[in-house]
Every structure is written in C-alpha cells, then in structure tokens.
Amino acid sequence: MVKTKELSKDTRNKIVDLHHAGKTESAIGKQLGVKKSTVGAIIRKWKIYKTTDNLPRSGAPCKISPRGVKMITRTVSKNPRTTLGDLVNDLQRAGTKVTKATISNTLRRQELKSCSARRVPLLKPVHVRARLKFAREHLDDPEEDWENVIWSDETKIELFGKNSTCRVWRRKNAELHPKNTIPTVKHGGGNIMLWGCFSAKGPGRLIRVKERMNGAMYREILSKNLLPSARALKMKRGWVFQHDNDPKHTAWATKEWLRKKHFKVLEWPSQSPDLNPIENLWRELKIRVAQRQPQNITALEEICIEEWAKLPATVQTVISDRTLATDSSSSYEIPRHLQARWKGRELADMMERRKVDILCVQETRWKGSKARSIGAGFKLFYYIVDSKRNGVGVVLKEEFVRNVLDVKRVSDDTEVMSLKLEIEGVMLNVVSGYAPQVGCELEEKEKFWSELDEVMESIPTGERVVIGADFNGHVGEGNTGDEEVIGKFGVKERNLEGQMVVDFAKSMDMAVVNTYFQKREEHRVTYKSGGRRTQVDYILCRRGNLKEISDCKVVVGESVARQHRMVVCRMTLMVCKKKRSKIEKKTKWWKLKKEECCEEFRQKLRQALGGQVVLPDDWETTAEVIRETGRKVLGVSSGRRKEDKETWCWIEEVQDSIQRKRLAKKKWDMDRTEENRQEYKELQRRVKMEVSKAKQKAYDELYTRLDTREGQKDLYRLARQRDRDGKDVQQKVDKIRKDEVRKALKRMKSGKAVGPDDIPVEV
Known part of the structure; x- marks a missing residue:
C-alpha cells in the first residue's frame, strides 16, 4: 500500500507557531496544504510532549501496512495456489517493495503455512x-x-x-554420499x-x-x-x-x-x-x-x-x-457452532437437490428463537431454549419467506412450533414437533399433546394444516376400526405412543399421510439403527385436504440425521378463484336529457304500445314495455365495474376540455381523415396538461389548508374515525391458553371478582 509522506520538521514547527497565533486547525491546514487531522495530531503531540520530533519507537516499522497484510491474506485465502512472486508483484503495484521472505514471515504470523497439496481421488x-x-x-x-x-x-x-x-543422519554437504542416497x-x-x-x-x-x-x-x-x-x-x-x-x-x-x-x-x-x-x-x-x-x-x-x-x-x-x-470422538471434537453450520448447509443442499420447498426438522441444536439463512436460498426458523433439550425448526424456500404471517413458539417446556403462510390466498399452517421418547414420564407426554391440541385449536377451521413431527410412536400396520384417520400401510405393531397419535388425529379430524400410500417397506421405514427398522416420523394433514396430496414416501438415499430418514409428500394447494361480482347492465336513461333522444324514445314507445294514447291497466306490462324500449333506443351499460378516477380536482375548465376531446374522438371515428385525427391528438395533449395543472393546484391548496387550524381539525377527525374503525376486530383471535389462565389465577387476590374469562380485572 502507498505509505504516507512524513512532514518535515519545519512544517511541524510552523503548525505549532500558527496555533500559538490563534488560528484554527482548519485555517492552518488550508494555509499549509495539510489535512486537518494531521494538524490536530501534531498540536496534541506538542501539548503533551512539548516537542514536534519523532518519539522513540519500539523497533523498525513493519514494511507491510496492516491494510497490505489484509490484502495478501485475502488473496491467498481466495486462491491458495498464489505464489510469493505474485504477492510481491501485487504489493509493488500498490507502492510497497518487499522480499519474498518478508511476505512468507507475514503469512506465518497469520497462521498460514506453505504446504504441499494432498493428492486425492478425482471425485464428481x-x-x-x-x-x-x-x-x-x-x-x-x-x-x-x-x-x-x-x-x-x-x-x-x-x-x-x-x-x-x-530418512538419514548426515552432515552438511554430505547428501550425495552413497550411504545417504537411494x-x-x-x-x-x-x-x-x-x-x-x-x-x-x-x-x-x-x-x-x-x-x-x-x-x-x-x-x-x-x-x-x-x-x-x-x-x-x-x-x-x-x-x-x-x-x-x-x-x-x-x-x-x-x-x-x-x-x-x-x-x-x-x-x-x-x-x-x-x-x-x-x-x-x-x-x-x-x-x-x-x-x-x-x-x-x-x-x-x-x-x-x-x-x-x-x-x-x-x-x-x-x-x-x-x-x-x-466411532471415537475423544481425539478431536468439532466445535458445536461449526457442526450446526455444516448441518444447515447439508440440509439446504439436500432440499435443493430433492426440490423440497418446506421442511420440518427435529432434534436441532441451534439455540435460541430466531431465523437464519442456511444457504442455497433457504431460511431456517428454529426454537430451543434449553441447550440440553432437543429443539424443532422449519426450513422454507426464500420465495416463501415473505409469505410468513406469524411464527409461534408454544412454550419453553415442549418442542412445538408453528408457521402461518399465505400462498396465493391460501392460509397454510406448518407445525413441527418432537414428542417425548418412549422412556419419558407419562406427565411429560400428556403435556406435549396438550400443547399440540392448543396449537390446533388456535388455527381456524378453513385453513390448511400440515404437521411434520417425530412422534416416537408406531401407529402400526393395518387400520381396522381407524379407517378414517390412518391407512393400511404402516410398519409393525401399534404401541401406546402410536395410539396417542391415532387419538389425536381422531379428535382433530386429521389423517396420517404416511400410511395411505402403498410403498415398499424400505420406503416406509423412517428410523433405522442396527437391526431396528421402525416408523416414528409422520406427516399429518386435515382429512378434507388429503386429496391435495398425491404421493408420500421415505427417501432412502437422503439422510441428514444418523438414524432418521426424510419423509416427503407432494401437496398441491387447490386455490379457489374469487368470482368477480357482475354488475347488472343498466339502461342509459340519462340520454333522455337530449331532445332528439327523448323524441325518438316517445315515438318508439307509442309504437310498442300499439299507438294507444291511454296506458293499459296492467302496470307490469306497461313497465316492461318501457324498459324494453329504453334498452333498444337508449342502450345499456357494459356491466363492467367502473374504475374510480381522481376527478375531485377537476374544475369546470377541465371538464369542458374533456367534453371537447370526446366530441373530437367521435368525429374522428365517424370520418377517418388526417385533419380530424390531428384535431383529436391536439385536444388530447391539451387535456393532459390542464388535468396536470389542476391537480397540482388542488394539492397546493390542500397542503396550505393542512398548515391552518381548520386543516388540522380535519386531519384529526379523519385519524379518529380510522382508529374507531380499527377497534372493531372482524377476524378470529387466538384463544387464551391454559398456561395463561393458570398464571392469571395465581396472581389473583382473595375477595376479588373475576371477569367472564375467569381472570381478575387488575390482571
């Protein structure tokens, strides 16, 4: 890097003299052509040490500046095959002349050592x-x-x-002695x-x-x-x-x-x-x-x-x-943060390779309640408070991240979290859970299922729900008596934990997706350890949405975890298109204001009534004849919804210009001559200019009014009205959880009345 030029002693003394004369640092810098920061440093040095000479240093200054060290370190990090000669040339172009030995010593201080590249098989x-x-x-x-x-x-x-x-032991310059050669x-x-x-x-x-x-x-x-x-x-x-x-x-x-x-x-x-x-x-x-x-x-x-x-x-x-x-890890243990980073990248690569958009993961080790990018265009939402417990998470493709409306971490004691997404107007809730293992206490298992019940109850009935969880239970093969919630294609026999899964599915009208698709046993087994081959990981969805899932199986070749395998399903969200509200075609009665239209309507109406002067006694027949005549003579509207235009700023002059433009357009439609076309284009250009001027004038008047007391009152009245409208919540809100009720009851004081939710008023 280019080294700064040192100021001469005379220049430094002039800076001190000018400072004594009462000049500011900026004035001194402009007069002598020196930076203000340099002037300030010399003045501070003189105040402390009463000298402008260079102070004693610890040794010879480093030939390579810290910025140069960063440059060569970054170069060899990007390309480890960079030679010392290349680095010498790079520094020389930057204005620093050093030798190869200096660069080598500098890189050694950065813990970079020149080594021979290992020869490894060419791996695709x-x-x-x-x-x-x-x-x-x-x-x-x-x-x-x-x-x-x-x-x-x-x-x-x-x-x-x-x-x-x-290897041989020899003296200097004895390398070619027959005893020392091969x-x-x-x-x-x-x-x-x-x-x-x-x-x-x-x-x-x-x-x-x-x-x-x-x-x-x-x-x-x-x-x-x-x-x-x-x-x-x-x-x-x-x-x-x-x-x-x-x-x-x-x-x-x-x-x-x-x-x-x-x-x-x-x-x-x-x-x-x-x-x-x-x-x-x-x-x-x-x-x-x-x-x-x-x-x-x-x-x-x-x-x-x-x-x-x-x-x-x-x-x-x-x-x-x-x-x-x-099997042994006692000799070297990989740092935990590196394990998490590598595992996240492995997850992202696997999802990209298998074209998976949403993934529920369990037994995570990312501590906290955050979201982080794991590479390859994927983002992980994870939740774990106690590092001794296993956490859960949900991985989303980047294009779905902006569709996330809500992320819920249920509690610190259970491993359950949910995400709510809006995809093309469809509300999709993704729940990831990790149930207690078989050897855990029954109370802990019941607490997990209670929390999962509350999560399901908080989701509106019309929204989609997909649960991907490690339930640590076997629903078993066959579905006798439980045909509405599970299929026939499970693995082995049902146990107590598997019965809990079936009971939960029945109570919440869910279906265990894994068991509905006939696959080989290899594509149904989700857990494999030694000789054990079981099914403990499941995907659940609402029974009404089961038709949206076209396939579900275990991917044998993909296993980020040691013993668990990935379960994938293909789900196609059926988007209900909104029906456009049709507007009834209306008769253009306003044309009767024109004399010629009014006269034509009268003649046609008399003909329709048979030339009678007196109207018939049946009013319905008369009304229908009038309506039919009006539709034929006056015409009807298109029935399309008319877009609102900002016409509040149009003054009479603008409306007159627009009317002249419409007449010119009709004239050109009737007679396609160049003269009529030029007239229409000129009026069109003039109308645009007049509308722009009128709008600018209206905005200026509005801003001027807002600066007055009357304008502030109008603004305050509008804000108050909007606030009043927003207080009336027209959508479903989350139910009060049981743990919130328990905490509120603990805070109750004796003799205090409670509200309709069994919660005291002061809470």
Missing part, C-alpha cells in the same frame, strides 16, 4: 453423494460386523521405486502386480499376477484363493467379501459367478480407495520390502510373500484403527 458430485451414503448407512455398525469382512485389492510393488520414505533406475527397475486379501483375523492368500488381468483371470484368482482364505481364517457364517468397482470386478460375468457361489458382496462407492483398510496394509508391506532391499524380481516376489506372512499383528491394529476413526 455423484461420487461424493455415494461416499456420504455409504458412511451414513454403516456409521452405527458394530465392530463385530467389520470383523466378518474379507478385504481385497491389487497393488504394484517396484524393485527400486518409491515404496517408502527413508539408487533409482528408469521405470522403477521392474515391478510385480499382487492380489491379496485379509480380515481382522489375519492375512489371507497373496499371489502374483504375471499377466495382464482381465475378467476371466480375476474369476480364476477368486476361485482358487478366496474360499481357501476364508477357511484358513475361520470366518463365521455369512461373511462378506469386499472389492472395489474396477471394471473386471463389476462385469456381468463376475457378478453372476459370485451369485452362483452365494458370496455376499459389500456394496462399495466408486473412487474410494481411502476407505479400504487394505491400503494401510499395502503401505506396511512396501516399507518392509524396501528395508530388505531385494536385488531382482524373483527376490522381490519371495520377500513380499515372506513379509505378508508376518503381518497378523498389524492386521488387527489396522481394523481397530479404522473402527476408532469412525
């Missing part, structure tokens, strides 16, 4: 999703399951390759390809692949080595075989061969060599082989087989470390 989005799905599905698997897996893979070992790193040859001096397998009980067979491997050769290797290895390792019944997604492994012939042999194969995500623990075993083998220093290919193969047989102790360590890396 589909690979990332597959790896994440694999990790979630097996996250809670016990260690015994992994001990019953046979892991396999191929590897290449070079004779003089980089099988391991070697000899290399082109292409590694030859290599061998090995296939091996192992389990937690020890290594299996290791063989050399002498030819280029194809599908037939791979099946031959498995037929000769896989089953003997399983027998030698004494694997339990139902052991699982693992191999990666190499084309030779996933070929149809290989899959068919494994199926006929009744081998269970572990489903494996693509591009995931780092998940296979055999990679650690290959590294250990290569280190041991390098220490033996084989001299030819034959010796290399013999040493590999010898060292492979010595690995049983290492195998158990590899499997244990792999399990600890998944």
Whole structure:
C-alpha cells in the first residue's frame, strides 16, 4: 500500500507557531496544504510532549501496512495456489517493495503455512453423494460386523521405486554420499502386480499376477484363493467379501459367478480407495520390502510373500484403527457452532437437490428463537431454549419467506412450533414437533399433546394444516376400526405412543399421510439403527385436504440425521378463484336529457304500445314495455365495474376540455381523415396538461389548508374515525391458553371478582 509522506520538521514547527497565533486547525491546514487531522495530531503531540520530533519507537516499522497484510491474506485465502512472486508483484503495484521472505514471515504470523497439496481421488458430485451414503448407512455398525469382512485389492510393488520414505543422519554437504542416497533406475527397475486379501483375523492368500488381468483371470484368482482364505481364517457364517468397482470386478460375468457361489458382496462407492483398510496394509508391506532391499524380481516376489506372512499383528491394529476413526470422538471434537453450520448447509443442499420447498426438522441444536439463512436460498426458523433439550425448526424456500404471517413458539417446556403462510390466498399452517421418547414420564407426554391440541385449536377451521413431527410412536400396520384417520400401510405393531397419535388425529379430524400410500417397506421405514427398522416420523394433514396430496414416501438415499430418514409428500394447494361480482347492465336513461333522444324514445314507445294514447291497466306490462324500449333506443351499460378516477380536482375548465376531446374522438371515428385525427391528438395533449395543472393546484391548496387550524381539525377527525374503525376486530383471535389462565389465577387476590374469562380485572 502507498505509505504516507512524513512532514518535515519545519512544517511541524510552523503548525505549532500558527496555533500559538490563534488560528484554527482548519485555517492552518488550508494555509499549509495539510489535512486537518494531521494538524490536530501534531498540536496534541506538542501539548503533551512539548516537542514536534519523532518519539522513540519500539523497533523498525513493519514494511507491510496492516491494510497490505489484509490484502495478501485475502488473496491467498481466495486462491491458495498464489505464489510469493505474485504477492510481491501485487504489493509493488500498490507502492510497497518487499522480499519474498518478508511476505512468507507475514503469512506465518497469520497462521498460514506453505504446504504441499494432498493428492486425492478425482471425485464428481455423484461420487461424493455415494461416499456420504455409504458412511451414513454403516456409521452405527458394530465392530463385530467389520470383523466378518474379507478385504481385497491389487497393488504394484517396484524393485527400486518409491515404496517408502527413508530418512538419514548426515552432515552438511554430505547428501550425495552413497550411504545417504537411494539408487533409482528408469521405470522403477521392474515391478510385480499382487492380489491379496485379509480380515481382522489375519492375512489371507497373496499371489502374483504375471499377466495382464482381465475378467476371466480375476474369476480364476477368486476361485482358487478366496474360499481357501476364508477357511484358513475361520470366518463365521455369512461373511462378506469386499472389492472395489474396477471394471473386471463389476462385469456381468463376475457378478453372476459370485451369485452362483452365494458370496455376499459389500456394496462399495466408486473412487474410494481411502476407505479400504487394505491400503494401510499395502503401505506396511512396501516399507518392509524396501528395508530388505531385494536385488531382482524373483527376490522381490519371495520377500513380499515372506513379509505378508508376518503381518497378523498389524492386521488387527489396522481394523481397530479404522473402527476408532469412525466411532471415537475423544481425539478431536468439532466445535458445536461449526457442526450446526455444516448441518444447515447439508440440509439446504439436500432440499435443493430433492426440490423440497418446506421442511420440518427435529432434534436441532441451534439455540435460541430466531431465523437464519442456511444457504442455497433457504431460511431456517428454529426454537430451543434449553441447550440440553432437543429443539424443532422449519426450513422454507426464500420465495416463501415473505409469505410468513406469524411464527409461534408454544412454550419453553415442549418442542412445538408453528408457521402461518399465505400462498396465493391460501392460509397454510406448518407445525413441527418432537414428542417425548418412549422412556419419558407419562406427565411429560400428556403435556406435549396438550400443547399440540392448543396449537390446533388456535388455527381456524378453513385453513390448511400440515404437521411434520417425530412422534416416537408406531401407529402400526393395518387400520381396522381407524379407517378414517390412518391407512393400511404402516410398519409393525401399534404401541401406546402410536395410539396417542391415532387419538389425536381422531379428535382433530386429521389423517396420517404416511400410511395411505402403498410403498415398499424400505420406503416406509423412517428410523433405522442396527437391526431396528421402525416408523416414528409422520406427516399429518386435515382429512378434507388429503386429496391435495398425491404421493408420500421415505427417501432412502437422503439422510441428514444418523438414524432418521426424510419423509416427503407432494401437496398441491387447490386455490379457489374469487368470482368477480357482475354488475347488472343498466339502461342509459340519462340520454333522455337530449331532445332528439327523448323524441325518438316517445315515438318508439307509442309504437310498442300499439299507438294507444291511454296506458293499459296492467302496470307490469306497461313497465316492461318501457324498459324494453329504453334498452333498444337508449342502450345499456357494459356491466363492467367502473374504475374510480381522481376527478375531485377537476374544475369546470377541465371538464369542458374533456367534453371537447370526446366530441373530437367521435368525429374522428365517424370520418377517418388526417385533419380530424390531428384535431383529436391536439385536444388530447391539451387535456393532459390542464388535468396536470389542476391537480397540482388542488394539492397546493390542500397542503396550505393542512398548515391552518381548520386543516388540522380535519386531519384529526379523519385519524379518529380510522382508529374507531380499527377497534372493531372482524377476524378470529387466538384463544387464551391454559398456561395463561393458570398464571392469571395465581396472581389473583382473595375477595376479588373475576371477569367472564375467569381472570381478575387488575390482571
């Protein structure tokens, strides 16, 4: 950055002299061409230290200003591959000349260190999703399951390759001494390809692949080595075989061969060599082989087989470390605020991928009663007071956020919240809840259902309601006796908590949406942990709105939580279009003011009456004849609602101009000549100008009147009338909750009368 130029000592002394002469800081700055802030700093310095010289400093000033430090830090944060040379050029263009060492030291003070980039497999989005799905599905698997897996893979070992790193103790300038070097040859001096397998009980067979491997050769290797290895390792019944997604492994012939042999194969995500623990075993083998220093290919193969047989102790360590890396968190715990941020972003990505607009979430850890953006165009409304309890929340798409009318957090003791939205005139209430678990006290469960009842009672009958909650209960399979609230497609048997869900649905005329759609069991199970597969998460709606839901199922591949899976439903809100009120077509009786129209109407009416001078005795017949004649002669209105115009400011001159314009328009419609057109356009332009002037004049008079006492009285009278109209509430209001009644009764004093709501007047 450009450094400020230091003022000379003479200039600083002049500033002090002018200050003594009585001039202000602004005048001194203008006279000497110095900023006012600089003048003030020099004067304050002289008052304190009685000198204008530079004070002693702690050391050499930093070459890079704080602003420059922020600039280079921001640059390397955006692009970690920026070189020191690029940073030197950036600072030089900004006016600061520094060396690469200075920049390196500055970045180190900012905790930025130059490191070699790690080499990782090239992962596409589909690979990332597959790896994440694999990790979630097996996250809670016990260690015994992994001990019953046979892991396999191929590897290449070079004779003089980089099988391991070697560190030596040497003196300065002795790096090329034969003792301190590792000899290399082109292409590694030859290599061998090995296939091996192992389990937690020890290594299996290791063989050399002498030819280029194809599908037939791979099946031959498995037929000769896989089953003997399983027998030698004494694997339990139902052991699982693992191999990666190499084309030779996933070929149809290989899959068919494994199926006929009744081998269970572990489903494996693509591009995931780092998940296979055999990679650690290959590294250990290569280190041991390098220490033996084989001299030819034959010796290399013999040493590999010898060292492979010595690995049983290492195998158990590899499997244990792999399990600890998944299940243990004692070595490093991710900060809670980062967990919440990552989980929120994961929710947003999942909703964007699955095109979900509204999502109810439970067991949240965002503390407070707020709303926050979680990225990808989604916003989270959450509620939790006690950090030891699980919270609830509702995630909305950004386009629906502006439609939110009300957010209710019921109480601090129960996990229930609701949102009210208005979507194209339809009122939609979204309720998210988390019921107490099976082992909780009955009183706590009843309190949750009582709060949920009050939420439902506060919602008007005509509004839509959707409840997405973890009820921790099983409504069960089948619906005998409860056909009006649940379907036939539940999971397992009903328990006490599930009966509470059914009773609630009956009392509130709701329907359990999950159970109405016939799906495979995999798409009905919402909770999966180890061998347990149950249904505890439900979506409820009013029975009358069940026809608006076209589908509901569990999405197997999406699971942000460890054990729960997402339940989705497709709901189409049926918007009732407002009927436009039709205005009756009226006869244009006002045309009778014109003499020619009046005379024509009389003639037609006489003809309709048969030329009689005396009216008939039947008045209804006479009235109908008059109306029919009026419609034919005078015409009728269009029947459309007439838009109100601001005609209150039109004076007589403006109305006359408008009348002349209408006559010119009729004249042009009858005779389409250029002269008539020009006349109409000129009158149209003149009318616009006169209306604008009249409106401006009327507004000026109105503003002038508002400044007077009479105008203030009119304004006060209007405000009072509007306030009086607003006090008459014509809409439903929230009912008084039971907890509010209890609190009010506690505040009652003895001997005091209460109102109609059992609440004392002073409350």
